[in-house]
Amino acid sequence: MLPVLLSVLAHTVADFIFQTDRTIDKKLALRPSGFFGHWSAVFFTLLVLLLPYGLINIFTYCLIVATIHIFLDLFKVFIEKRTGAIASLSLFLVDQFLHVLVIILLVPHFYFRATESFEGLVRRLTSYTGIDLAGLPVGRIVFTSIIYLSVVFGGAVLIRKLFDLIYRSEPDYLTRIVGSNTSLNNVRTGKVIGIFERLLVLTIYLTGNVASISIVVAAKSLARFKHFDNKDFAEYYLIGTLASVMLAITGGIILSFY
Numbered sequence: 001m002l003p004v005l006l007s008v009l010a011h012t013v014a015d016f017i018f019q020t021d022r023t024i025d026k027k028l029a030l031r032p033s034g035f036f037g038h039w040s041a042v043f044f045t046l047l048v049l050l051l052p053y054g055l056i057n058i059f060t061y062c063l064i065v066a067t068i069h070i071f072l073d074l075f076k077v078f079i080e081k082r083t084g085a086i087a088s089l090s091l092f093l094v095d096q097f098l099h100v101l102v103i104i105l106l107v108p109h110f111y112f113r114a115t116e117s118f119e120g121l122v123r124r125l126t127s128y129t130g131i132d133l134a135g136l137p138v139g140r141i142v143f144t145s146i147i148y149l150s151v152v153f154g155g156a157v158l159i160r161k162l163f164d165l166i167y168r169s170e171p172d173y174l175t176r177i178v179g180s181n182t183s184l185n186n187v188r189t190g191k192v193i194g195i196f197e198r199l200l201v202l203t204i205y206l207t208g209n210v211a212s213i214s215i216v217v218a219a220k221s222l223a224r225f226k227h228f229d230n231k232d233f234a235e236y237y238l239i240g241t242l243a244s245v246m247l248a249i250t251g252g253i254i255l256s257f258y
Contacts, residue, residue: 158247
């Protein structure tokens with residue numbers, strides 16, 4: 001189970017943190033450098049996280065997973081170019097599902113056992129720190145990391161695709177909503193605000209202080225208050241905020257039952 005979780009964590013990090021907007025643009029333009037850059041991110045992230053199982057044991061597995069990952073991405077880009085924004089959201093969800101499914105199907109075909117050198121390192125660190133590292137709930141820690149990264153960073157991608165779907169008939173909908181380049185740049189910083197919002201809401205939910213979520217939303221609303229006279233912006237803001245909070249609470253519910 002742990003190799004599956006570590007592999008999914010590597011996929012999450014490579015897709016939502018290491019994959020920049022520039023890389024995505026290159027992939028959409030079908031430039032090989034975009035796909036190779038993303039392949040490298042997936043491959044080396046897998047390699048690092050699975051290194052306790054031994055380089056020789058995991059090298060082929062990492063190579064296969066990273067290569068299949070890129071072929072799935074390439075297939076998604078071809079379909080997205082034909083269908084446009086109307087299928088972008090569903091393609092994103094299907095793509096993520098297939099990446100995880102590939103990992104689940106491939107892991108049983110490879111040998112995963114921590115190397116003696118790694119186990120020896122754990123024993124030495126346990127002796128030095130006095131903390132029983134071998135007894136830590138590593139699986140739960142990794143699973144929690146996956147949910148946090150998916151909600152906080154993956155949520156930014158999901159919400160952007162949701163807006164693209166809602167405003168699919170208006171490619172430049174942001175310009176219409178905010179009305180000026182200066183305001184447009186401010187709206188784009190909403191991605192960063194949304195990241196912190198989901199991080200806070202998810203953490204608050206897990207601590208049981210659900211009522212405090214309203215404070216986060218209120219603080220965010222204050223920063224955008226002067227724009228609420230614009231009906232289009234108000235709708236845009238409300239959709240984004242509700243979607244962001246819903247994702248964070250969903251992540252919290254999942255972690256509460258794990």
